[in-house]
Amino acid sequence: MRIFLVAFFLLLTSNATARPVEITEKSFKCLQEMTPVRGFFVDNLLGDLDATVKVAQSAQGGVYPPGSVVQLFPNEVMVKRETGFNPVTKDWEFFELDVDKNGSTIRKRGFADVVNRFGGNCFACHIAAKPQWDLICEQDHGCEKLPIPRSVVNSLQKADPRCSTNTATLWQRFTNWSVRFFTPL
Ligand code: HEC
Numbered sequence: 001m002r003i004f005l006v007a008f009f010l011l012l013t014s015n016a017t018a019r020p021v022e023i024t025e026k027s028f029k030c031l032q033e034m035t036p037v038r039g040f041f042v043d044n045l046l047g048d049l050d051a052t053v054k055v056a057q058s059a060q061g062g063v064y065p066p067g068s069v070v071q072l073f074p075n076e077v078m079v080k081r082e083t084g085f086n087p088v089t090k091d092w093e094f095f096e097l098d099v100d101k102n103g104s105t106i107r108k109r110g111f112a113d114v115v116n117r118f119g120g121n122c123f124a125c126h127i128a129a130k131p132q133w134d135l136i137c138e139q140d141h142g143c144e145k146l147p148i149p150r151s152v153v154n155s156l157q158k159a160d161p162r163c164s165t166n167t168a169t170l171w172q173r174f175t176n177w178s179v180r181f182f183t184p185l
Contacts, residue, residue, distance in 0.1 A: 021045055021067050021081050028097060028104040030163035031074055038138065039153065043069040045079070061132035066091070070136065072153065074099045074160040075185065076116060078126075078135070086111045092135055094122040100161050117184040152179060 027045055034041035035049065037056040044052045046067030055062040056070075064070070068080040077095040085091045094114040098105040108114050112123040129141040137143035146153075152175055158168035159176035168176065179185055 018082055019046055019066070021079065023079055023093070023095075023109075025097075025104050025106055027069070027079075028077060028095075028099075028162075031071060031157050031160045032163045032165075032167065034069070034071065039150070040070060040072045040138070041157075042071075045069060055134070056136075061130075061134065061136075063090075063134050064136075073156055074162065076122070078122075088112055089123055090135055092123075092126075103162055151175070155179075 023045065029043070031041045034043045035053055037053065040056075042052050042056050043049065044065070044067045046065075048065050048067055051065040052068040055064050055068075064080045066080050066082050070078045075097045077097065079093045079095065081091045081093050083091060086093070089111045093109060093111060095106060096108040096114060096116050098107055107117075112121075114122045116122060123135075125143055126135040126137055128143040129135050129137050133141040139145065155168065155172035155175035156179060158172045159166065166173075
């Protein structure tokens with residue numbers, strides 16, 4: 001009987017840790033509704049936001065828990081899949097979205113093969129982050145820097161078209177419009 005109970009308990013806990021991370025277009029939301037950490041935004045699709053924020057805020061880095069969603073731009077997303085799902089990308093799945101006032105459409109999703117519309121491979125850049133940062137680049141984790149000034153990053157974040165209330169300044173809206181007009185975004 002005791003063995004039975006132990007086996008039952010193990011089954012329960014192993015199920016709990018292997019909860020599937022289901023991702024659809026509805027999984028993504030306006031950046032301003034996510035949790036800001038320094039310059040980027042996080043969420044957790046399994047409801048484990050505290051664990052995600054803890055790693056994101058750690059000065060030592062760490063491994064993001066399954067379900068973690070990380071974004072810098074409205075249309076590029078990293079989602080942490082189930083542990084062991086893809087050892088090459090450390091279980092990160094990369095997404096490129098189209099976003100408008102109706103929400104998000106998934107243009108591309110995948111692992112080491114996703115290329116953004118500027119011709120850059122997500123994984124190839126992000127793998128350069130030092131191991132303790134779990135593929136998160138920020139500005140000083142070892143990745144090649146993005147050729148985009150911070151003010152433009154802020155404008156794209158503030159003018160995310162999916163947000164119901166737009167808090168972008170006129171200048172930020174203009175910057176957002178210009179980037180969309182003059183680039184493949
Ligand atoms: C040219 C290299 C490069 C490519 C290609 C690239 N990224 Fe990044 N990405 C970066 C750098 C560098 C940062 C940090 C920028 C900063 O904070 O100023 C970043 C930031 C991010 C962040 C915020 C967390 C972090 O790492 O700082 C996410 C999420 C992200 N990118 C996802 C993607 C996805 C998804 C793709 C592909 C669709 C992609 N990136 C393509 C270099 C790249």
